[in-house]
Amino acid sequence: MPDIAIVGAGISGLHLALRLQQAGLTTTVYAERSAEEVAAGRPLSLPVWFGRTRQRERELGVAHWDGPDNQVRGVNFVGPAGSGVGFYGDFDEPASGVDLRIYLPRLTADYLERGGRVEVLRPEVAEIDRVSRDHDLVVAASGRAATTGLFPRDPDRSPYTVPQRALTAGLFHGIASVDPSFVHFQVTEVGEVFSTRLVTSDGPVHGMVVEALPGSPFEQLASYDHMADPAGFEKTLLGLLTVHAPELRERITDGEFAIRRPGDVIQGGITPTVRQGWTTLPSGRVALALGDAWVLNDPLTGQGANLGSACAFEMAELIVAGGPFDAGFAEQVAERLWRLAEPVVAWSNMHLGPPPEHLNGLLAAATADPRVAHAFIPNFNHPAAMWDTIKSPEATRSWLDTVTTSA
Numbered sequence: 001m002p003d004i005a006i007v008g009a010g011i012s013g014l015h016l017a018l019r020l021q022q023a024g025l026t027t028t029v030y031a032e033r034s035a036e037e038v039a040a041g042r043p044l045s046l047p048v049w050f051g052r053t054r055q056r057e058r059e060l061g062v063a064h065w066d067g068p069d070n071q072v073r074g075v076n077f078v079g080p081a082g083s084g085v086g087f088y089g090d091f092d093e094p095a096s097g098v099d100l101r102i103y104l105p106r107l108t109a110d111y112l113e114r115g116g117r118v119e120v121l122r123p124e125v126a127e128i129d130r131v132s133r134d135h136d137l138v139v140a141a142s143g144r145a146a147t148t149g150l151f152p153r154d155p156d157r158s159p160y161t162v163p164q165r166a167l168t169a170g171l172f173h174g175i176a177s178v179d180p181s182f183v184h185f186q187v188t189e190v191g192e193v194f195s196t197r198l199v200t201s202d203g204p205v206h207g208m209v210v211e212a213l214p215g216s217p218f219e220q221l222a223s224y225d226h227m228a229d230p231a232g233f234e235k236t237l238l239g240l241l242t243v244h245a246p247e248l249r250e251r252i253t254d255g256e257f258a259i260r261r262p263g264d265v266i267q268g269g270i271t272p273t274v275r276q277g278w279t280t281l282p283s284g285r286v287a288l289a290l291g292d293a294w295v296l297n298d299p300l301t302g303q304g305a306n307l308g309s310a311c312a313f314e315m316a317e318l319i320v321a322g323g324p325f326d327a328g329f330a331e332q333v334a335e336r337l338w339r340l341a342e343p344v345v346a347w348s349n350m351h352l353g354p355p356p357e358h359l360n361g362l363l364a365a366a367t368a369d370p371r372v373a374h375a376f377i378p379n380f381n382h383p384a385a386m387w388d389t390i391k392s393p394e395a396t397r398s399w400l401d402t403v404t405t406s407a
């Protein structure tokens with residue numbers, strides 16, 4: 001049986017490890033931080049995952065947050081002020097959001113309880129080579145920062161060289177829940193705001209992500225020292241929501257709005273990047289890239305964790321089918337995984353630029369006709385169908401025709 005090293009214990013690495021474990025393969029997960037350190041640390045991101053990722057959790061036997069209280073039913077889309085665009089659409093299956101600080105330690109425990117091995121170490125590029133000598137294959141699922149030296153950027157698939165948004169995300173008290181729970185997705189003239197309820201170690205809490213266009217008033221949030229001045233940060237955020245996202249502001253209670261715990265804020269920017277999917281190490285072993293280490297998207301479309309999980313399953317299937325784990329195998333994996341990633345990358349990158357006319361037309365049609373809204377929103381769970389819907393004016397027209405004539 002092949003012996004696989006997985007570097008990185010994020011959702012991508014752990015879904016791969018658990019899947020290979022189910023197939024009876026020997027795996028070792030190399031993690032930069034222990035599960036205890038992850039649990040006690042700063043928020044890593046605020047991901048919502050869609051129905052197909054939840055289905056994979058069930059297949060892995062790790063659907064610990066599958067109860068009715070943790071179901072996000074759809075998206076409430078609000079267009080820019082004056083656009084008249086706004087609609088609600090149901091997902092085809094409920095989504096959910098779980099703070100990674102409880103999610104990743106729990107999945108690590110599942111993996112260990114089933115006989116998995118986790119080693120805490122910080123293998124830099126040279127160490128990945130060392131690790132590879134003890135295994136048949138290495139998968140680098142080490143996130144967005146760690147493997148830049150190992151997997152060069154693919155310029156043909158990476159149109160951006162700098163972040164297109166300044167990101168501020170956090171967990172907040174004081175945002176009223178809605179029943180059923182949905183993602184509030186607001187497009188403004190200065191960026192986007194989305195918010196939904198997530199499961200945390202304190203129970204359900206609202207997460208909010210603000211995506212600031214460069215030079216916009218939202219941008220100040222991404223560099224605001226919230227640790228030194230949390231009250232000032234909260235006041236500034238509320239002031240900006242009052243002006244730019246009044247629908248969400250209405251659900252916030254003055255006097256109760258606060259960062260959930262000191263430090264529960266993420267700030268920064270992401271340069272959407274596709275890297276080469278594999279490399280040959282000095283040891284002669286092949287290393288495959290997975291998750292954010294391979295394809296990094298702006299979180300605007302909420303796809304990174306979903307894609308990491310989908311690719312983990314696809315990669316596991318190819319590994320289980322057998323080696324030799326050589327360059328030919330690596331190329332085959334990279335091709336298969338790109339079929340999953342390409343629509344996500346194309347869709348996410350389209351949303352970072354000015355919206356094309358046909359997309360605006362689709363959003364107007366969803367506002368006017370709930371059948372369109374309820375057909376469009378499930379595409380968040382099906383990125384290939386999403387891209388087929390929006391990739392060109394012709395595609396959108398044909399999709400709209402189908403939706404409005406078949407329903």
Ligand SMILES: Cc1cc2nc3c(=O)[nH]c(=O)nc-3n(C[C@H](O)[C@H](O)[C@H](O)COP(=O)(O)OP(=O)(O)OC[C@H]3O[C@@H](n4cnc5c(N)ncnc54)[C@H](O)[C@@H]3O)c2cc1C
Pocket residue numbers: 007008009010011012013030031032033044045046047048049121122123124141142143144146167169209266290291292293299301302303304305306307308
């Ligand atoms: C604000 C925000 C909101 C988001 N919202 C969504 C969303 O709604 N839906 C969605 O699907 N995605 C979302 N994402 C993206 C999603 O969080 C990521 O795509 C996903 O978590 C990536 O998982 P990963 O396992 O590939 O990488 P990571 O989560 O980065 O995990 C990599 C792991 O490897 C470890 N590591 C790094 N270097 C080494 C090393 N040398 N050795 C060993 N270990 C190492 C790291 O410590 C880390 O634990 C969002 C991201 C952000 C920032």
